[in-house]
Amino acid sequence: MTPKPIATAHLDGTAKQSLEVGRNRLLVGGALFAVAFSVIAFRLADVSVVKTAGEPGVAAAAQARAFTAGRADIVDRNGVILATSLNTASLYANPRHVLDAREAAKRLSRVLPELRAAVLLGKLTSGRTFVWIKRHLTPRQHHSVLRQGIPGLYFQREERRIYPQGRLFSHLLGFAGIDGVGLAGVEKQFNDSLRAGAKPLVLSVDTRIQHVLTQELAAAVGEFRAAGGTGLVMDTDTGEIIAMASLPDFDPNVPNRSPAKALFNRATLGVYEMGSTFKVFTIAMALDAGAVRMSGGFDASKPIRVARFRITDYHGKNRWLSVPEIFMYSSNIGAAKIALALGTRGQRDYLGRLGLLTPPSVEVPEVGAPLVPSPWRKINTMTIAYGHGIAVSPAQFVESVATVANGGIRYPATVLKPLKDEPAKGRRVLKRRTSLEIRKLMRLVVTGGTGRQGHAPGYLVGGKTGTAEKTGGRGYRSKALVSSFVGVFPITAPRYVVLVLIDEPRGNKRTHGYATGGWVAAPAVSRIISRAAPLLGVAPVDEESELVRRALRVRIPTAPRGRQGHNIASF
Amino acid sequence: MRGRVTVFWILLAAVVGFGLFQVKYKVQTLEDDLARLNAAITAEQEQLHVLAAEWAYLNHPARLQELSARYLPLRPPTVDQIGTLDGLPDARLPANGGPRLDDVGR
Numbered sequence: 001m002t003p004k005p006i007a008t009a010h011l012d013g014t015a016k017q018s019l020e021v022g023r024n025r026l027l028v029g030g031a032l033f034a035v036a037f038s039v040i041a042f043r044l045a046d047v048s049v050v051k052t053a054g055e056p057g058v059a060a061a062a063q064a065r066a067f068t069a070g071r072a073d074i075v076d077r078n079g080v081i082l083a084t085s086l087n088t089a090s091l092y093a094n095p096r097h098v099l100d101a102r103e104a105a106k107r108l109s110r111v112l113p114e115l116r117a118a119v120l121l122g123k124l125t126s127g128r129t130f131v132w133i134k135r136h137l138t139p140r141q142h143h144s145v146l147r148q149g150i151p152g153l154y155f156q157r158e159e160r161r162i163y164p165q166g167r168l169f170s171h172l173l174g175f176a177g178i179d180g181v182g183l184a185g186v187e188k189q190f191n192d193s194l195r196a197g198a199k200p201l202v203l204s205v206d207t208r209i210q211h212v213l214t215q216e217l218a219a220a221v222g223e224f225r226a227a228g229g230t231g232l233v234m235d236t237d238t239g240e241i242i243a244m245a246s247l248p249d250f251d252p253n254v255p256n257r258s259p260a261k262a263l264f265n266r267a268t269l270g271v272y273e274m275g276s277t278f279k280v281f282t283i284a285m286a287l288d289a290g291a292v293r294m295s296g297g298f299d300a301s302k303p304i305r306v307a308r309f310r311i312t313d314y315h316g317k318n319r320w321l322s323v324p325e326i327f328m329y330s331s332n333i334g335a336a337k338i339a340l341a342l343g344t345r346g347q348r349d350y351l352g353r354l355g356l357l358t359p360p361s362v363e364v365p366e367v368g369a370p371l372v373p374s375p376w377r378k379i380n381t382m383t384i385a386y387g388h389g390i391a392v393s394p395a396q397f398v399e400s401v402a403t404v405a406n407g408g409i410r411y412p413a414t415v416l417k418p419l420k421d422e423p424a425k426g427r428r429v430l431k432r433r434t435s436l437e438i439r440k441l442m443r444l445v446v447t448g449g450t451g452r453q454g455h456a457p458g459y460l461v462g463g464k465t466g467t468a469e470k471t472g473g474r475g476y477r478s479k480a481l482v483s484s485f486v487g488v489f490p491i492t493a494p495r496y497v498v499l500v501l502i503d504e505p506r507g508n509k510r511t512h513g514y515a516t517g518g519w520v521a522a523p524a525v526s527r528i529i530s531r532a533a534p535l536l537g538v539a540p541v542d543e544e545s546e547l548v549r550r551a552l553r554v555r556i557p558t559a560p561r562g563r564q565g566h567n568i569a570s571f
Numbered sequence: 572m573r574g575r576v577t578v579f580w581i582l583l584a585a586v587v588g589f590g591l592f593q594v595k596y597k598v599q600t601l602e603d604d605l606a607r608l609n610a611a612i613t614a615e616q617e618q619l620h621v622l623a624a625e626w627a628y629l630n631h632p633a634r635l636q637e638l639s640a641r642y643l644p645l646r647p648p649t650v651d652q653i654g655t656l657d658g659l660p661d662a663r664l665p666a667n668g669g670p671r672l673d674d675v676g677r
Contacts, residue, residue: 081627087617164627211632458650531647540650 070159071180072193073200074173077242077417080207083163083173083187083252085180089142089155090135093124098152101125108133108153111144124152135178136160161187163252168210171265172203172244172364172415175252184255184263186415188365202417204240209233212531213243217500220524221247224505224515230266230394231501231524233532236402236494238424239411241362242536244395246270269366271391272501275468275517276330276450277401277486278387280438282339283327284404285350288434291342295557297322300333306379311336311386314467314516322557327441328449330465332386339385340378347381351390353429354403354410360396361412368393387468398499401486405442405462405494408435440554443491454487454522456529458540460548462491463525465517470504480504485521489529492551495538500524 074083098104105120112134123131136158137145145153161176163169174185182191190201213231221229233243246266250258264270286292300321304311313331326334339347351357359369371391373380383389395413403410408430418424442462445451450465463486470480484501488494500521507513511520533540541548639645 080630081623084620084624084627086621086624162624164624165631168631168633208632211636215633458653530650534648534653539655540653 070197071161071176071195072197074186074194075200075202076205076207076210077203077240078206079202080165082165082169082203082205082207083161083176085159086162088136088138088158088160090158091133091137091142091145091153092156093131093133093153094129095124095126095131095152096129098124098150104150104152107148107150108145111148112141165207166253167249167251168207168214169205170249170252171246171263171267171366172205173252174364174366175255184366185265185364189363203415204235204238204242204417205244205415206242206535208535209532210243210245212528212535213498214245214247214249216524216528216531217245217247220500220502220505220520224502224508224511224520226502226506226520227504228266229500229502230270231528232267232394232398232497232499233528234398234402234413234497236406236488236497237411238418239399239402239413239426240417240424241395241413241415242496244268244415265364265366266394266501266503268360268362268364268393268395269368271368271371271393272482272484272503273388273391273468273471274397274484274501275387275466275482276332276335277397277464277466277484277517278384278390279327279330279335280401280404280442280464280486281351281354281356282335282347282385283323283441284430284434284438285347286338286342287323287437288350288408288430289342289346291346292323292338294323294437295555297557298326298334298337300326300331300337302333304333304336304382306382309379309383311382324441324444324554324556327464328444330386330445330450335385336382339381344376344378344381347384348376350429351384354400355396355412356390356392356400360393360399361414362395363415367395370396387466394499394501398486398497401488401499402494402497403429404435404438405488405491405497406435407432439488439491439494440552442488443552444554446487450516450518451485451487451522453518454485454525456487456489456526456533458543459529459533459538460490460492460541460543461487461526461529462489463487463522465522467516467518481515483515483517483520485517485525487522487525487529489533490538490541492541492548496532496536498525498528498532500528 071085073081075081101121101124105117105124108120109115109117115134123133159180161180163173172185174182174187176182176187182188182194186203187194194201213233217229217231228247230246232241234241244267248262250262297320300313301318311332313333317329321331321334326338357370357372359367370393373389380389399413408428409426410429411424411426439462442464445465446454446461446463451463454461454463466484468482470482482501482503483505484499487498489496502520505515505520507515
């Protein structure tokens with residue numbers, strides 16, 4: 001057996017050369033692949049080892065989607081819900097899918113009795129592809145419609161604004177329309193942030209105090225058959241509105257069922273000539289500027305005649321009156337003379353700084369601008385001294401009274417609860433001493449003056465009554481009054497201001513026919529303070545204690561300086 | 572030798588692949604659970620929301636006042652029902668027969 005001849009090829013010439021070329025090409029190709037693979041390997045290492053970007057190291061689990069009902073809630077200062085959004089079912093129909101329109105209309109009107117079968121039949125035979133049957137069904141209605149099993153009816157999930165407190169906060173909150181757009185009040189003012197959802201809007205109001213205020217206000221309006229009324233409770237040291245009511249009110253759940261005049265917010269949009277309560281400012285600014293002194297006084301025995309006007313006193317004493325007496329007995333003549341002592345320019349400057357000449361900053365869209373005389377003549381200065389000839393909104397009036405009472409620092413009125421670490425920013429308007437003196441005078445009004453019915457035992461109420469005649473047609477109508485009482489308590493270290501204003505009260509038997517602030521509004525303020533003070537954490541004090549008497553002692557001169565002695569009032 | 576290495580790699584690939592699918596299915600089940608729980612939480616929250624609204628409605632002060640007047644003997648506190656600690660007599664018995672705790676309320 002011969003071994004297989006080994007095939008040997010001796011290549012030479014062109015064959016050898018082509019083999020060489022092939023090998024070289026193989027080498028080049030191999031090198032290219034090697035480069036490509038090493039690039040990929042490098043990139044792989046880079047992505048998976050070096051860089052941490054790309055895939056996260058730990059897979060993130062899907063979080064529970066936080067429940068949001070669209071429009072954010074509105075809550076009071078204690079977290080009580082004032083407005084919230086609930087999901088409801090709205091019923092609509094596609095008439096083309098309805099098999100037996102007559103039967104469907106009959107059955108629907110049976111479960112939704114407020115819808116008439118004839119109207120429903122019209123809708124269901126309209127040939128369109130979408131008609132609303134009823135929006136915002138209650139869960140019970142939803143269930144009963146579902147049970148009917150009528151083809152062609154569908155439900156749309158919708159959102160509905162609910163006001164659990166009903167009428168209690170009607171004007172402050174305002175309301176939102178059917179499509180969730182705020183149309184009045186806080187709902188309108190903060191529409192954008194409420195629509196953004198997220199956190200609830202915290203207001204400065206307290207539901208309990210609001211209830212007390214509204215109830216007593218309604219009682220007063222009812223008793224005196226008044227056209228309406230308004231009331232406010234404000235924290236003197238922050239400007240926060242604790243309660244704000246306006247009557248007549250409305251139910252924000254069904255705002256369109258109320259007459260248009262019920263939507264009017266008397267507390268912020270209404271402007272009133274406040275009457276004698278304005279003397280708080282008249283005397284405060286005169287004392288502050290040094291135009292008069294507590295020991296001074298004016299002759300109030302004769303009415304003042306200026307042009308065609310005649311300034312007279314309602315509770316006339318017809319004699320020389322000291323400054324405390326002018327305030328206590330609410331003398332218009334005395335107040336006018338005090339204002340003249342300060343002068344027109346001084347009066348306007350002080351009123352401006354107290355914030356009574358510009359609209360208040362309270363956060364609702366319904367804010368009325370004050371009515372200010374122009375030009376500001378001497379006669380205006382005199383009438384403004386006792387609160388006529390200038391009309392301001394109750395909200396800004398209360399803000400200014402708080403300024404006078406709290407030691408002279410003005411805090412803008414607000415309906416929002418300030419953040420914890422954000423102290424209220426105020427601006428000094430009056431001297432501390434002025435505030436102290438005015439507080440003593442306000443106490444005198446309650447212990448021995450026109451506001452005795454504003455007394456709330458234990459809470460040291462100080463205040464001022466006001467009775468203004470409403471303007472109508474030409475001149476003032478003496479039968480149509482705006483009667484008010486503004487109270488501050490405790491007067492030794494004020495915490496809260498309470499205003500009650502009754503629009504067109506009519507005197508009755510109990511008040512001997514009187515419809516003045518002292519008879520109409522002061523008792524309401526007294527009851528409000530008695531009920532609200534324990535809730536607000538104001539401790540009662542012994543009003544007869546030596547400490548209190550000494551703090552509130554006032555010297556009342558009975559005659560011009562140098563003629564006779566003094567009476568010392570200390571109540 | 573070469574054959575064994577191949578078998579080893581094939582086995583390894585099969586085991587890893589099986590394990591991978593196991594993990595994948597497990598994750599899928601867990602994710603389904605999670606989604607279900609999340610939906611349940613959202614539903615609960617909606618329920619809570621409705622209940623909070625109802626709570627606010629039922630706690631309307633006018634309603635509470637009426638219920639309190641009807642069922643409770645409670646009345647709003649008067650000034651003389653509120654006191655301070657300073658107003659309390661010293662509870663320690665004084666030697667000289669001063670006011671004693673027994674005298675409170677006489």
